[in-house]
Amino acid sequence: MPYTPPPELASLSLSDIAEMVEAQKLPPVDQWEPKETGDSEMRIAVDGTWFHQGSPINRPAMVRAFSTLLRQEKDGSYALVTPYQKLHIQIEDAPFVAVEVESDGEGVDRKLAFRLNTDHLVIADDLHKLSFPKIAAADNDAAADEQARPYLHVRGGLEAVLARPVYYELAEYALADDLDPFGLWSNRAFFPIDIPE
DSSP: OOOOOOOOGGGSOHHHHHHHHHHOOOOOGGGOOOSEEEEEEEEEOTTSOEEETTEEOOOHHHHHHHHTTEEEOTTSOEEEEOSSEEEEEEESSOSEEEEEEEEESOGGGOEEEEEETTSOEEEOSSSSOEEOOOOOOOSSHHHHHHHOOOEEEEETTEEEEEOHHHHHHHHHHHHHHTOSSSEEEETTEEEEOOOOO
């Protein structure tokens, strides 16, 4: 049966999104300890593009399937894991990119749902935290953007970097909420945003 991506987040209610998040069945890679190890010859670039032996993997369904087998090891490295095999994979920044966000409510009642580049859905909360590294004042906008790489925890130490348009949307929500300290709520969890003075 061919893979069909879920509809755009904007067309879904928050309860629809929550149901889809619950329905995501992921293999228990954290419980598998295969004896056979090796190198997958795969790499995930900074922009989230997957490569195998230097060539991009252009089939979204294949990338999605591989992404469910990702695990971060105790030493901080990454691997694709099955019950029988563990293969090292190189990740240049984060294994996922949050490419879309949908907001419901405002202030303390806000809920934020994210679509990843693998079409997985994540709702920011106490288990799926947003982190906004402190940004030092930079001499130019490009340098500031390089430093401003916020992340969303996905699972088991795996994170998604927020795509720039998603980050800008979150900044607009935070400005509209005008909270002190500056930041955002999602699903009853607060995420502070440090801004340069």
